[in-house]
Amino acid sequence: MSDRTTVTTWYLEQTSPADLAPADGGEEVPGLRIVRAEVPTPEYSRFLYTAVGQDVTWTDRLGWPYARWREFLDRPGVETWVAYDRGTPAGFIELDAGGADAQREAAVEISYFGLIPAFRGRRIGGLLLSYGTARAWDLADRWPGRAATQRVWVHTCSKDGPHALANYQRRGFRLFRTETAQEPKTPTPGPWPGA
Structure with a gap:
């Protein structure tokens, strides 16, 4: 049994706000609110990261100390938008x-996106991705001095949820690069790594 696995990574982009294809014609999910975390904290961001990534092998930020989370969240142009279903994240x-490259290119990366497992399969993902992508396109309106967004991009991989790639494509993202690599097999940490 090998301790390595083949991982395919897909890079997708939109180059115009007109590329965005909103989910279900903008159909509502009763009790759903999407709100920006305007006072981002490492504790809350790490909670979201581990709660969503618990079964899809999100591990790259698990080792981040508090200061690294704080530094990332304090960068101008970083935003977290949270979907709440009847008050629950x-x-x-x-x-x-x-980042410097993002500012120079007027690009916005969707660095993380996903749902806590109990909320998947309820049309929330498409609505959250539609709303968040629209916020990427109008991000400069909230950050004085920033150039208007010219490109929104994201990457997903075969370790993510089985519907991730299709959801991005349904929202109007186009594939621009695919990579395949061998990576060490990483155990799924669950919502409480090390517990």
Whole structure:
């Protein structure tokens, strides 16, 4: 039995706000609200990251110390939008326009997006992705001095949920690069790594 696995990574983009194809014609999910976390905290961001990524092998930020989370969240152009189902966090989308390359290219990366497992399969994902992508396109309106967004991009991989790639494509994202690599098999940490 090999301790390595083949992982395919897909890179997708939109190059115009007109590329966005909203979910279900904008259909509502009763009790759903999507709100920006305007006072981002490492504790809440780490909670969202581990709660959503618990079964899809999100591990790259598990080792981040508090200071690294704080530094990332404090960068101008980083936003977290949270979907709440009747007051309970259901998922999030994290936008990153804070890096030097992103600012120079007027690009916004969807760095993380997903739902807590109990909320999947209820039309929330398509609505959250539609709403979050629209917020990527109008991000400059909330960050004075930033150039208007010219590109929104994301990457997903074969370790993510089985519907991730199709959801991005249904929202109007186009594939621009595919990579395949061998990676070490990583155990799924669950919502409480190390517990």
